[in-house]
Amino acid sequence: MKSTRSAAPVLGAAALMFFAMALFAKEASLRLPGPQVAFVRFLSGIATGAPALRSWVPPTQREWALLAAVGVTSVVAQVGFTWAMRYVRAAPAGAIAQLTPVGALALGWLVHGDRITPLSAAGAALTLTAVSWGAWRMSRATQLLPEDA
Numbered sequence: 075m076k077s078t079r080s081a082a083p084v085l086g087a088a089a090l091m092f093f094a095m096a097l098f099a100k101e102a103s104l105r106l107p108g109p110q111v112a113f114v115r116f117l118s119g120i121a122t123g124a125p126a127l128r129s130w131v132p133p134t135q136r137e138w139a140l141l142a143a144v145g146v147t148s149v150v151a152q153v154g155f156t157w158a159m160r161y162v163r164a165a166p167a168g169a170i171a172q173l174t175p176v177g178a179l180a181l182g183w184l185v186h187g188d189r190i191t192p193l194s195a196a197g198a199a200l201t202l203t204a205v206s207w208g209a210w211r212m213s214r215a216t217q218l219l220p221e222d223a
Contacts, residue, residue, distance in 0.1 A: 084125075091122045165212060169205045176201050 095118035103111045133141060159167050176198045182188035190198075 088122060091118075095119065095122060165208070169208050169212075172201055172205055 095115065098114065098118060102114045106114070159170075162170065179188075179190060179194055179198055183190055
């Protein structure tokens with residue numbers, strides 16, 4: 075197994091390429107119609123992912139089934155979340171979305187026994203504190219928000 079030190083430069087380069095792709099796509103969206111922007115993002119994704127093909131290991135039949143199950147449940151969860159969010163104002167929706175990483179951290183610990191590092195615990199505590207404070211502030215607001223008017 076390779077050390078994470080050798081993977082760090084590759085991950086850093088991939089992150090920079092993804093960042094560049096996002097910037098170019100945003101710039102392109104100001105000048106091009108939607109389908110052309112999607113095509114530019116597709117080509118950028120191919121360029122970003124192509125180096126990984128050198129070390130491609132085909133999944134087994136069981137792994138394909140697991141990948142499909144993850145894909146289907148992810149799509150169903152995202153569609154359900156998006157559908158439910160249409161009934162929530164923007165401010166609470168933003169706060170709810172911030173809880174996603176904390177929930178993933180907790181589920182990883184509960185289901186898989188993942189180790190929670192001190193930095194992860196501190197981030198989760200900070201997120202929970204900020205969301206709680208924001209919810210408390212929203213509950214004390216007496217005036218209507220512009221989106222409620």
